[in-house]
Amino acid sequence: MxxxxxxxxxxxxxxxxxxxxxxxxxxxxxxxxxxxxxxxxxxxxxxxxxxxxxxxxxxxxxxxxxxxxxxxxxxxxxxxxxxxxNEDDLPEPETDRFKQxxxxxxxxxxxxxxxxxxxxxxxxxxxxxxxxxxxxxxxxxxxxxxxxxxxxxxxxxxxxxxxxxxxxxxxxxxxxxxxxxxxxxxxxxxIPPRYVWHMPESGEELQRELKTFYGQAPAVVEICIQGGAEVLEKYKATMRLDIGIPSSSREAEMVV
Ligand SMILES: [Zn+2]
Known part of the structure; x- marks a missing residue:
């Protein structure tokens, strides 16, 4: 469509x-x-x-x-x-050494x-x-x-x-x-990280007006975190975990 x-x-x-x-x-x-x-x-x-x-x-x-x-x-x-x-003086290579x-x-x-x-x-x-x-x-x-x-x-x-x-x-x-x-x-x-929005823990649906408050993480990382994995330090900055998310655009205007 x-x-x-x-x-x-x-x-x-x-x-x-x-x-x-x-x-x-x-x-x-x-x-x-x-x-x-x-x-x-x-x-x-x-x-x-x-x-x-x-x-x-x-x-x-x-x-x-x-x-x-x-x-x-x-x-x-x-x-x-x-x-x-010339490699003639070398012993026969171990052909299967890394073969898998x-x-x-x-x-x-x-x-x-x-x-x-x-x-x-x-x-x-x-x-x-x-x-x-x-x-x-x-x-x-x-x-x-x-x-x-x-x-x-x-x-x-x-x-x-x-x-x-x-x-x-x-x-x-x-x-x-x-x-x-x-x-x-x-x-x-x-290995493209494919950034996606990080879902806030409250589980609320993302709102377009509050976009600037949301963080992002590579899709694989976001899935793992939602599955219960611990957030690694290096992802904390882009995930914006330290930012409180307002509940509505009106509250957001008051914050800004
Ligand atoms: Zn090209």
């Missing part, structure tokens, strides 16, 4: 996990030091979750996404060229709510902990494995230089011939 017919009201649908944990895909590189992906290869190179690609480059071995591993530093020739060092199958996602019908209300807070704590572990780990990996993001669109590329596929559809892309504008990525480009 058009927004003017809804008078700006949201049309709430049912939730998929992708609504709180936004999927970000990137090209999987067979060789992270190989040639940059040219435009005509853009449909031939597999796209996988960007976070998975980062972990593969950092050492995780997934049989379905092989990648070239070097055990010695490359030998640079001139300004841009290089050759691989990718965990299958739970089938939709097996996803059920916690069996009892008492189990919800511990699941919320566990989930929040996993979110923090993933973000902290990804941040550390990006210090060694550079990630680029387009300044015009959300495309990310796990490599110190961007790819050459001209598939940027963002603002004024015609002037750039579809080329992405690559710049250094930050963690939020790789």
């Amino acid at each position: 058009l927004s003017d017919k809804r008078r700006g009201e949201h049309d709430w649908g049912s939730t998929l996990v992708e609504a709180v944990f936004l999927p970000v895909e990137a090209y999987h590189l067979q060789d992270r030091l190989g040639k940059r992906i040219p435009h005509d290869q853009r449909f031939a190179v597999p796209r996988i979750p960007a976070l998975v690609e980062l972990c593969i480059q950092a050492g995780v071995g997934l049989p379905e996404y092989p990648t070239k591993r070097r055990r010695k530093s490359i030998i640079k020739i001139g300004r841009k060229g290089f050759v691989d060092a 199958p990718l965990l299958q996602e739970l089938p939709y019908d097996e996803i059920v709510a916690p069996s009892s209300p008492e189990k919800t807070p511990s699941l919320a704590e566990e989930t929040l902990e996993a979110w923090e572990t993933v973000r902290d780990g990804a941040l550390k990996l990006t210090r060694s494995y550079a990630v680029r993001v387009c300044g015009y669109c959300p495309e990310v590329h796990i490599r110190p230089t961007g790819h050459k596929a001209r598939n940027c559809g963002a603002f004024k892309h015609q002037q750039r011939n579809g080329q992405h504008g690559w710049q250094a990525a930050v963690l939020d480009d790789l």
Whole structure:
């Protein structure tokens, strides 16, 4: 339905996990030091979750996404060229050292709510902990494995230089011939936090007029907190927990 017919009201649908944990895909590189992906290869190179690609480059071995591993530093020739060092003197690599199958996602019908209300807070704590572990780990990996993001669109590329596929559809892309504008990525480009309103403990419905009093938190964090997890210090500022929320716009006017 058009927004003017809804008078700006949201049309709430049912939730998929992708609504709180936004999927970000990137090209999987067979060789992270190989040639940059040219435009005509853009449909031939597999796209996988960007976070998975980062972990593969950092050492995780997934049989379905092989990648070239070097055990010695490359030998640079001139300004841009290089050759691989001779690794013949090294013992056979332990091929299975980091190899692990990718965990299958739970089938939709097996996803059920916690069996009892008492189990919800511990699941919320566990989930929040996993979110923090993933973000902290990804941040550390990006210090060694550079990630680029387009300044015009959300495309990310796990490599110190961007790819050459001209598939940027963002603002004024015609002037750039579809080329992405690559710049250094930050963690939020790789794992978008998707900020949502923090529901006040009173559980009252949010009112548009009181918007300036409400705080926000990443959707995953907000779900966990509503489930009973403790608020971590770093989220307290944006959640505006220290701000009293007036009960009506009239009271709000008196406060301001
Ligand atoms: Zn772009």
